[in-house]
Amino acid sequence: MKSYLVKWIFASLVVPTLVALFEPLIRANELQQLVLLFWPSSLVLMSLGANPEPISDVVYAWVIALSLNILFYVIIGLAIKAVVNIKKCTDAENS
Numbered sequence: 001m002k003s004y005l006v007k008w009i010f011a012s013l014v015v016p017t018l019v020a021l022f023e024p025l026i027r028a029n030e031l032q033q034l035v036l037l038f039w040p041s042s043l044v045l046m047s048l049g050a051n052p053e054p055i056s057d058v059v060y061a062w063v064i065a066l067s068l069n070i071l072f073y074v075i076i077g078l079a080i081k082a083v084v085n086i087k088k089c090t091d092a093e094n095s
Helices: 002-028 032-038 040-048 055-094
Strands: none
Touching: 002 032, 002 055, 032 040, 040 055
């Protein structure tokens, strides 16, 4: 179970990493909707606004956004695991 959750945590960090690396490309190609689909907590970054902010505020917003994303992905992973386990149990009972 631990390795299962670690995989979901790793998956939750892929999109934020890609966004950080390829942000100009994402803006140029109008891929913001795709980012929101796979990184819903990126909305937290909107709190930074368009004006320059102190680095402490930027780091704080990124930490909150990443933490929420990890939480979302772990909850989704646990829900999927529960559905799969229920399906296995019902299949075993029916056979």
